[in-house]
Amino acid sequence: MIVSPTPLGARRDVRVAAVITGGSTAGDMAAQAALTLRLHDDSAGWPFGAGWAVAALLLANSVPALLCVPLAGWAADRCDSRRTLLVSGLLCAVLCTGLAFARQPWWLLALVAGIAAVSSTATATLGALLPVMAGRAGVVRAGTVLRGAVLIGGVTGLAAGASASASVGVTTILLLSAVTFAVLGVGATAIQARRGGPRRSAPAAVAPVPEPPVASVGSRRRCWQLTAGYAVVLLLVSTTNVAQVFFVKDTLGASNVGYGLVSACWTVGTAAALPLVRRASPEPDRLVMVTLFGELVVGMAITGCAVPAGLAATAACYVLAGAGACAMQIAWGAVLALSTPEDRRGRQLAGYNAVVRMAASAALGVGGLLLAWVGPRGVYLVSGAGSVLVAVLAGLIWTGRAAVHRGKTTSHIQHNGTD
Template sequence: MSFTSGGTRWADIGLIAGSRGVSVCGDFLAATTLALVLQQGGHGGLAVSALLLAASVPLALLAPVAGRVADRADSRTVLVCVPLVQAGICVVLAYTSRPAAVVGLVALLACGLAFTQPVLTALLPAMARREDLAKASGLSQTAGNLGMLLAPALAGVLVGQAGTRAPLLIDAASYLALVGAALAVRTRRKGVAGVKVALVPWRLRDDRTLAVMVGALAVVIAGVSAINVVEVFFIRDTLAASTTVFGLVAAAWTAGMLLGNAVFGRVPPHRITVPAVLAVVAGSSAPLLAGAAVTGPYWLIPLWIAGGLCNGGINVFTTVIVARRTPSGAHGRAFAALSAAVQGAGVIGLLAAGPLVEHVGPRLLMAAIGAFGLVVPLAGMPLVRREPPSHPVRGGSPVQRDSVGE
């Protein structure tokens, strides 16, 4: 759980956050564009579902390997080499229209993301002091959320004005921006060339409190992923909302996340505990349960903002908790395990949502998912009420700072 021993390197954090925002915007820009490509080509929902799975499954399957690479390899090497390959894949995607090829290339992009995500997240504790990590995490999450918010609108404009090739080439450029940031950032993990570094022993199941937190979070993520499918039918059919209103409701959750990043990023470190994480996890599900009772779509906007606010708190708090409860030499594996749980749960939620919508009414599904997501984290509270101390530091520090500016 080693944090930086000097002052917080806000310049490095700004570079990482900015590059993450650009990269996330590029990824969502490409995803929206590719969905439009498949739709315009006359391919049905099966092709779009395959596209979504291709973007998610590798993140879960490769997590064990990616986590070990993040803890063993030089962070700069990973953040330069992998995005360069991803940029090349995006260029190929720009000139590809066959569905099978598109899905395969998207899966390759997701493989790269599986390796860069834990490296980027594990760099934050190496850049920030313990008391600044929540704020640093909030800045990083805000940049990513802004990218998510801008991408769909930008994709619509670009596809309409310049065709489908331009957004994919922009996504390629976004990976090059990540390469530039990696070269400019001075903080590095495992940055000793030619030296084999023994991995610090770590397993998620050895920390019962952390395992309960991740498990509860995964269950709720599965439900929220299912809601992404259910809400289309609930808002459009049950509540008879227009496409414009549907877009406003969908954007409200992301807007709430932006607010949550700022609010929870200011919480003092001693208040960021595993029970606090479970509380905001429950808070993100309560609006879903309340939303099942509304009679008009506009009531969902404030509820979705509240849910998104708690979602922002989840993102900030989990980064701090994982960094604090695991040895610094295991941060890559710890964040990869968290990502695997989230991505795997998301895939399960998406797969389960389709058949459920066919047999159960949207309002009942919304209520059931919201209630389940509220009860699970609350049930986990007694298991973590007497929270054991954070994991002790074992092994050497994995952080190397370049001599520049030292």
């Protein structure tokens, strides 16, 4: 079943999706900050110490998303999207409520794993619904709106969760996070667009996304190759999260204010890039080039941080890196939404989300090892240069295969002409 809204309803659907996504992201990030502080303060109850407790929390928030890829993809493709989002949101709210009162380590990790698994289904379902909500021409614009909502929600949630834990308590923050999950589920019922579930007749005022041609970027093998390159760049860039505080404070000699300034500059770059990325053409091949360009920009900016320079230059590089990261994330999400066949879109997005989440989590371990081996500046150099190399190689592979495809197409046309 695919139900597309009217043009006015499409804009309304995107706004509703942005509100509930931004709200649930804020609640999720606030809960993550609050749980991290709880683990730090109550580490005596953990048999393996605070450091390993935080690592276990991160793994519990990532591994289930990878293990549940088949189930999340199946639910996103085969079940009614409205019901899936409603049930996912309410179930996450129940689990988060239990998390607020959990004290035993293994219960806490089990509840976090459950929330991660259920929310991965909701993420894949909403991502697969995006082309139905916005239509093919509006996928990139809608993606920028949702990305902006996630950005605002993430920053707000982290700040609120970290600052309010001492005043209102971790339990209160987790209960408020449960409310945001419930709002996600209930709010999703206001979205007119629907997919999955039994077929039924419905007016479609927004043009449906056409099936991609056989030789398009949407082929599973090519999508996964490009996704693998994207994940490697994400992993490399995310390793700098471990080294950032040491690089800014110890290597550059900045104060706490300087550290906060550099951290904020990434968000500034992301926000500045949103209006530019929004104008990108909704053609998969062009969006692939935007993705590769974004990867290249991020790599060059991170490499620039490793060059001996002051705090101002590092802040400027962070603005550029944030802009590049924004471009590659939105563009590649739009590529998958536009190029994957309708009946497999949820499964493709579920796998993509799992790969991205695992890359971000693995970066913490890789970043720690690199920090011990090559130091803070070395982490930035390895990360930036590696990202540039991956982006260049992916670009060469992509352009080479595109040239081969064009050659085959030309040969086929000429052959048919002689017939």
